[in-house]
Amino acid sequence: MSVDGVDTATSSVKSGPVLAALLVGAVGLGVYWWSRPQEPVAPGSTADSPASLSALSGEGAGFRAGPPSAPVVALADAPQPPPARNDPNAEPHEAPPSKPVEFPVYDASASPPVESGPAETAGADPANQRAATLRATGEQAGGAAELALLIESLRTDPLARNRLLAISGLRRLAADESLQPQVLDALRAAQSDRDTNVARNARDAYAEFAGP
Amino acid sequence: MNRFMKIAVAGAVTAATAAASAHDYGRIHHRPRLDFGQRIEALTRLESLELFGFFAPLADSSTLSLSATEAEANAARLLTVAPGLRVRVLSAAANLAPNIDQMFLFPAKHPTHIIACNEQGSGQIGVQRINIKTGVAETIISSGLSSCDPARVTPWGTVIVGEENGTNGRLFEILDPLNTNNVTVPASGFGASSDPAHVVARPALGQFSFEGIGILPNGVVYLTDENRPGGGGIGNPGGALVKFIPSILWNSGAAAITSLDQSPWTAGNLYGFRVGRNTGNTDVGQGNEYGRGVWVEIAGAAPINLRAAASALRLTAYYRPEDMSVDQDALADGDVRFCGTNTGQEVPDTTPNGDNHWGEVYCVTDGTVAEASAISVTAGINTASIPEYHTLILGTKDFAMPDNLDIQPGTGVFIVDEDGEGAIYDTPHNNDIWACLDDGDDTDTLTDGCVRAMSLNDLTAEPTGGFFDASGSHYYVSIQHNITGHGVILDVSGWR
Numbered sequence: 232m233s234v235d236g237v238d239t240a241t242s243s244v245k246s247g248p249v250l251a252a253l254l255v256g257a258v259g260l261g262v263y264w265w266s267r268p269q270e271p272v273a274p275g276s277t278a279d280s281p282a283s284l285s286a287l288s289g290e291g292a293g294f295r296a297g298p299p300s301a302p303v304v305a306l307a308d309a310p311q312p313p314p315a316r317n318d319p320n321a322e323p324h325e326a327p328p329s330k331p332v333e334f335p336v337y338d339a340s341a342s343p344p345v346e347s348g349p350a351e352t353a354g355a356d357p358a359n360q361r362a363a364t365l366r367a368t369g370e371q372a373g374g375a376a377e378l379a380l381l382i383e384s385l386r387t388d389p390l391a392r393n394r395l396l397a398i399s400g401l402r403r404l405a406a407d408e409s410l411q412p413q414v415l416d417a418l419r420a421a422q423s424d425r426d427t428n429v430a431r432n433a434r435d436a437y438a439e440f441a442g443p
Numbered sequence: 444m445n446r447f448m449k450i451a452v453a454g455a456v457t458a459a460t461a462a463a464s465a466h467d468y469g470r471i472h473h474r475p476r477l478d479f480g481q482r483i484e485a486l487t488r489l490e491s492l493e494l495f496g497f498f499a500p501l502a503d504s505s506t507l508s509l510s511a512t513e514a515e516a517n518a519a520r521l522l523t524v525a526p527g528l529r530v531r532v533l534s535a536a537a538n539l540a541p542n543i544d545q546m547f548l549f550p551a552k553h554p555t556h557i558i559a560c561n562e563q564g565s566g567q568i569g570v571q572r573i574n575i576k577t578g579v580a581e582t583i584i585s586s587g588l589s590s591c592d593p594a595r596v597t598p599w600g601t602v603i604v605g606e607e608n609g610t611n612g613r614l615f616e617i618l619d620p621l622n623t624n625n626v627t628v629p630a631s632g633f634g635a636s637s638d639p640a641h642v643v644a645r646p647a648l649g650q651f652s653f654e655g656i657g658i659l660p661n662g663v664v665y666l667t668d669e670n671r672p673g674g675g676g677i678g679n680p681g682g683a684l685v686k687f688i689p690s691i692l693w694n695s696g697a698a699a700i701t702s703l704d705q706s707p708w709t710a711g712n713l714y715g716f717r718v719g720r721n722t723g724n725t726d727v728g729q730g731n732e733y734g735r736g737v738w739v740e741i742a743g744a745a746p747i748n749l750r751a752a753a754s755a756l757r758l759t760a761y762y763r764p765e766d767m768s769v770d771q772d773a774l775a776d777g778d779v780r781f782c783g784t785n786t787g788q789e790v791p792d793t794t795p796n797g798d799n800h801w802g803e804v805y806c807v808t809d810g811t812v813a814e815a816s817a818i819s820v821t822a823g824i825n826t827a828s829i830p831e832y833h834t835l836i837l838g839t840k841d842f843a844m845p846d847n848l849d850i851q852p853g854t855g856v857f858i859v860d861e862d863g864e865g866a867i868y869d870t871p872h873n874n875d876i877w878a879c880l881d882d883g884d885d886t887d888t889l890t891d892g893c894v895r896a897m898s899l900n901d902l903t904a905e906p907t908g909g910f911f912d913a914s915g916s917h918y919y920v921s922i923q924h925n926i927t928g929h930g931v932i933l934d935v936s937g938w939r
Contacts, residue, residue: 336742337747337752338755356794356796358790359867369928390866390867390871391902392508392866392867392871395508395926399903399928402928403928432508432510432511435510435513436510
């Protein structure tokens with residue numbers, strides 16, 4: 232049979248197995264629904280009652296969201312959700328609160344947030360923490376420990392900026408003549424640094440103390 | 444720009460677009476290589492002279508890092524500037540403190556000095572003055588200040604400086620700063636300085652990490668807290684914005700004070716900025732960070748812990764608020780508008796810490812000066828004015844972590860110092876100084892365009908404290924913690 236050029240007989244034959252499969256599936260779901268284990272439901276509760284909600288949340292099946300002795304809040308006493316803000320009809324009819332009672336007041340006796348210090352250093356990236364250490368080290372009167380830190384940083388820090396800071400610190404330590412031999416050794420080696428800025432800074436710092 | 448130049452610019456943009464698109468004939472959609480946004484950017488660069496006052500912007504950030512020897516030989520080389528601009532070393536004195544941050548000219552009329560904060564520990568120099576002709580640096584506060592960062596001249600002729608030091612941060616007022624020398628202040632608390640007639644703390648303005656200071660002629664002052672979100676615990680807010688209204692407003696025509704007890708900042712009231720007015724000012728919290736808001740009363744005995752108050756009162760928080768500048772054109776019209784920076788966080792996204800939060804420049808309006816200075820409190824809200832916050836410039840990977848800013852007198856162009864992390868990228872690059880247009884008459888609230896005006900040549904440094912003189916012809920900027928180990932302040936001129 233053909234209607235407007237479409238062979239409906241052929242079409243029916245092709246769709247037959249699909250319809251049969253759907254029918255079998257629907258029957259199977261129905262059998263499962265009627266034979267499934269029943270959840271215990273408190274007398275008088277409704278589908279939205281706390282007992283049903285706790286079942287949905289996993290309570291009663293081993294999961295405990297709160298202490299076992301936590302009182303069950305009756306539905307009528309439960310806090311009501313705020314009106315839907317996405318309801319275009321609700322917004323104009325919302326009565327504004329008489330005063331913003333939800334906002335607590337500042338209490339000077341309350342514990343302040345944990346002091347975090349200047350934001351430049353608090354929570355800084357590790358690379359910047361190393362930079363801060365290098366800057367501080369370079370500003371101090373130099374000793375063996377400071378010298379070792381700066382030399383090691385100049386040799387190994389993956390950041391060119393931090394190696395530049397190490398050179399800057401070494402340059403200041405070199406004011407102490409007793410430290411100059413080790414500083415100059417480090418600066419000489421750094422002149423072949425893969426970074427041209429580091430190499431040039433090392434060369435100039437070396438020349439400052441050893442001559443060109 | 445004359446008509447001929449406009450035609451030439453339009454032709455150049457068209458030609459550049461056509462030339463670029465000529466290579467794309469093989470592509471399916473035949474799109475030009477420069478998309479519409481890129482063409483607008485190209486036009487902004489081509490019209491640099493008319494829009495920003497220099498011939499052409501810099502194409503890229505500098506990747507050069509001078510050695511100490513090179514910088515000592517000529518500290519002006521620490522800064523590459525756009526063609527047309529000139530650099531002069533105002534001071535590279537050996538005793539100029541290394542971490543000079545915010546600064547200003549003093550006296551306001553016929554200035555002879557720059558007065559500047561030095562952002563170091565309490566054992567180091569806190570405040571210096573620098574002779575603008577000789578570059579000689581002298582110390583006003585020699586120790587006790589931790590991370591001195593903001594600095595301003597007040598309408599009554601004193602100086603205000605602040606500590607960026609968490610909930611220990613304090614504001615200090617200085618009288619006669621040209622004749623006050625080597626004062627020490629307590630490292631914490633509000634005890635007397637070594638010269639209480641010339642340097643006093645101001646507990647009435649509270650405590651947090653002081654950074655942005657915007658002063659109105661009558662003494663009303665806006666303050667920001669340089670705080671990053673999550674400090675002290677996940678979910679803790681970032682930095683807040685507060686307003687202090689003196690108990691007695693300053694008469695802007697009056698003569699400068701002669702004693703610090705005459706200052707309007709001995710007593711007053713604090714209010715915190717909270718976005719959200721809907722449903723009785725309760726649409727407050729994450730998700731509502733811009734638009735109109737309210738000033739929430741911050742009550743308590745001085746000094747108030749403003750960071751704790753901001754958290755308790757649910758004030759709107761931002762990512763590391765920094766410098767601030769009052770819009771003088773708005774002020775001339777009797778209105779209040781101030782603009783500031785939120786630095787954000789720019790660590791490369793090739794590392795686990797990369798947020799790609801590049802910061803922003805924002806502007807806040809607060810009604811007229813009279814409204815902004817009035818007090819009418821109902822249910823804990825000062826309803827005398829309605830503050831409104833909008834982003835002006837949204838940061839990018841190129842233009843990241845804005846820190847200091849100033850609005851050029853006469854042109855209204857914003858000049859913004861970067862405090863970015865370009866030096867830790869795989870290809871290290873320097874911090875830049877950007878020139879940005881204000882928002883024009885188009886429908887959005889955003890800048891009409893930005894270009895790179897200057898770039899440092901020191902990967903260990905950052906530009907800080909940049910500001911203009913009253914004429915808008917000189918821009919002074921500190922090259923903070925530069926490679927020389929001492930401070931450098933440069934004077935950039937040549938703006939057309």
